[in-house]
Amino acid sequence: MKAGGRYVELHCHSNFSLLDGASHPEDLVARAADLGMPALALTDHDGLYGAIRFYKACHKAGIKPVIGAEITLENGNHLTLLAKDNQGYSNLCRLITRSRLQQEHRGQCTGGLAPRPSGRSTQVGKDSPAINLKTLARHSAGLICLSGCRQGELASLFISGRREQAQEAAKRYSGIFGPANFYVELQNNLYPDDGGLCRALVELAGSLKLGYVATNNVHYARKESHKLHDVLTCIRDRTTLDECTSLKLNSEFHLKSCEEMAPLFQDYPEALSNTLAVAEQCNVDLDFSGYRFPEFPLPHNETAGGYLAQLCRQKIPERYGPDLIGASPEACHEQGRDIEGRVKQELELIEKLGLSAYFLIVWDIMDYARRNGIPAQGRGSAANSIVAYILGITGVDPIKNKLFLGRFLNEEMSSIPDIDIDVSTRHREKLIQYVYDKYGREHTAMVCTYVTFQARNAIREMGKAMGLPAYLIERMARSVSVYGAKDIEQDLAAVEEFRPYFAAQNSTLPVWQEFVALCREIYDFPRHLSIHNGGMLISACPLTDIVPLEKATMPGRIVCQWDKDSVADAGLIKVDLLGLRMLSLIHEACALVEEKKHDTSGLDLDRLPPDDEKVYDMICRGDTVGVFQVESRAQMQTLPQIKPRSIDDLTIEVALIRPGPLQGNMVHPYIKRRKGLEKVTYLHPGLKPILEDTLGVLLFQEQVIQVAVAIAGFTPGEADCLRRAMSRKRSKEAMNEMRHKFVDGARRYGLETTLAERIFAALQGFAEYGFCKSHAAGFALLCYRSAWLKKYHPAEFCCALLNNQPMGFYAPEVIVRDAKRHGVDVLPVDINRSDIRCTIEEGKVRLGLMYVKELGEKAMSQVIAERERGPYLSLADFYLRNRLERKPVENLILAGAFDSLPPGGAGPACRSRPVVGQADGCQKRQLLWQLGLLEKQGPGELPLQFSHTGVSLPAFTELEEMKADYEVQGLSTKYHPLQVLRKGISGDGLLKSSEIARSRPDTPVRVAGYVITRQRPVTAKGFAFITLEDEEGMVNVVIRPDVYRNYRQVFKLEPLIVVEGIIQRRDNILNIIARKLTPLRHEEQRQPVLSEPATACPK
């Protein structure tokens, strides 16, 4: 045994003690292994969030995991609990669940997911978890209890000099857990009174014949991380390092070796050796795969497998009936055989893998959705399954689409395949409630997700805690990429403005060095919890035996303390019910179309002609704002090249054009072949049947599996492993092993080594962008449907699109302007006409009240309900009938909601003399003034007669009106920013987008526009892209890496810019290759109208 093997740390917090632990569980485990500890305990505050990650890491590192938690009692004291066995583990889960779910009994709960309130103070806040002794006693079996840190009852009584009470408390705990399971906990973190405290505690243990153990109350793996812990403390307490009063006195809370601990406890060597004895007793197994499926109610004497087979037989005619009827008898017979063969094969596999109940559970959910008109469809690899198709779980026929089952199910699967369901966001809750009701609330919970520190929030929160200047921090946060914090330093140092702070030689500013180092360190730390998008955990045994549950911020919603990875690693199943706004959109648009046609029979999208020329013409032009999956800048650029003319083509388009290789203007081999610029060839004839649909190019994950099976004799399971290995972070060794296996296999099939190597390299090269075909096929269908709606019912499409924001690629303002370019009028909010959501009004779209900021659900409902009694006649009428706060009314005025009221009803007309640039809404200023007077008027006073108190106020200028529009509703139905600002820009060679479109290639141009998208995909080799919009259309701008370096601040921060560059035209796709980017506001020297602060411009 290593020297370090004489001590085990039994009190250890990871970063899942949210904002109170400064190391990932894996880092703690790695450090413990380095120190030679044979075991390590994880004892996060009132939670087992990190338990599975910790458990896995321990097994990997070859040390024993001890699962525990530091729980908080109702009197605010802490107690360390360790699970001896699975009974103890279940009790721990129940205790934590109790403490978290019973919060409301102690006061109003603001949500169990919020970070704990300030400090680990002795006060238990209303929303903090806490346990009473009665509950503790009821669930004490199988647990070992340590008396806790300085905040434990024993220690704190000693610290306050109450020895006798300490003795009483020790007897009480020893009574609850049994003397053999209760240990007095000694900590010496080199605080001034730690030595004395340990002495007193050892005496107490001696007098009661209790055991004692040493722990170090670990909060980070290595000493250096005490800085991060200090900062986390500040973030938790919402204060700065200089102001914080709850920082730890020193940096002694790291994992210490036996050698470091021994001198601290030299008078009590037993304290160290007892830690081994405690660890020895703790044996918990966190594999819960035995409990994974809840019981599915089956007909009498029927097995899950039998019932599933019966359902399939019943439903084959429903799915394939029409196809089979139309076909010739031979074809019909052949197809029937194909279907039956595949169903039989799949059912056998499903039964063998023990997944029949799982399929029944998912089928039941989808069946409920169908019966209740809830738009839902299975997504992902499940669409490879014919059983899923027949049961109505997925919408894509795997036979027709040649989908390969092995990607979804194969004999060698080690984990449960995912069946994810996309469900209309608006209906999702109903489906979730159904699952709760069906399996019971004891067996069902939502999976949580950890909101983690990423580059931007790391900079913001770290900067605030360190007391750095707020304006600078904000600019820095906006300058870095949204995610990865690893390159923060390079990212920031690359910006001219920030360079001085990060210059290596600048030792006068050490705080900045610390700042970036800490931002890097905090990356990926859990910040707080949130509900997973749709993962529902369902289990056979009550969930509280397996995982603690807690309240989510959403009222009535319970989540478990594990995220999806932990759930999967624990061997449990979850069903993902993911909200897909496109399904809500299509559902809503269809309803609007039906309303328009007064057609109650319903618009059946399943029966749309699949090959409408006009729809494909529109798609091929890249005219796809709002169309599902093909609306991004990159998609718009490739659509005219690939020219999709069928659902199959769209499937390829969806799979191929994603943030990836294409954005760097690297033309994909598929596009070259599609355009006939390259011959379709195959590395080996055996590849032809697999790759011919994609012109010999590997595009889909299914193809990788099929190639490995056909060329190298892999089983589907092995081939799927290969696919996973390629798509994940690749380990060189694992890859080499795979290569050998592949090449050997291929040689047995008669291929030469070099050829086999080349095919393997092709598979490997593909991994970066490989996509699941079945998933793409499902999405292609939605893409076509949304395109069809956009083409034939643009107003309804636009209306539904606006009502389902946020979704897709573009902001509402872009959607509104796109609609206008397509001849759809969008009307402003109107106090007498707008509903909460946007509506269709005589073929035009009327903005809904929901677009006006700060109005709120309650106020909107009130405004509408009050209107039922009669239209609003004037501002005063509206004000007196609703009595809303000032801000929402002001916003309504600024949004033009009162513009349709007669001026007489609103007050005196504004100055009659026309003002240059004056807008129509000339009463806005007048109305604001009136609002001020109305507010001063007490209830019961006679209404003011505005006509007698008239003052003459200037009307809003166009610029003012546009700004007001953006401020209060984020868009303007009337103006494009450029349309207003252009009047202030001199001719000076600036072209409009329409003029650019007519320009010849290689012409140097200058264009001003509003930035609607800016992207710099990691895979685009340093290229950046902007879509500029002006009052007439959009222009794409490509920024080369060298140009980007010079203008990155403009690229990242400016809403309105001027681009100088050269026109490039390929395949009817026009790009400006930028040379120079300048903020439009720099034109201010020329035109005072542009000198408004940038914040007033739309962002």
Place this chain on the structure above:
Amino acid sequence: MSKLFREAIKLEVQEDIQHQPVTFLYKGRRVRIAETLKRWRVAQTWWKSPAEREYFQVRIESGTVCELYRNLLTGVWYLQRIYD
């Protein structure tokens, strides 16, 4: 009551292998430490002027209690306080 030196006095200290003080030189006399009463560490203000110290509250042979500390970043010893 105690005398706190606003500016701690630099000390020459003889330490043992674990950096614990054994004797120190005060006003030209070597003072032997009889007993360590308390020992604690402080690591603070790392973001502006890092301070890492190990404090010892000791009783010297004459019976007087003093507080010394070692600057952990430089290894230099200081006398912080003398108790009456």
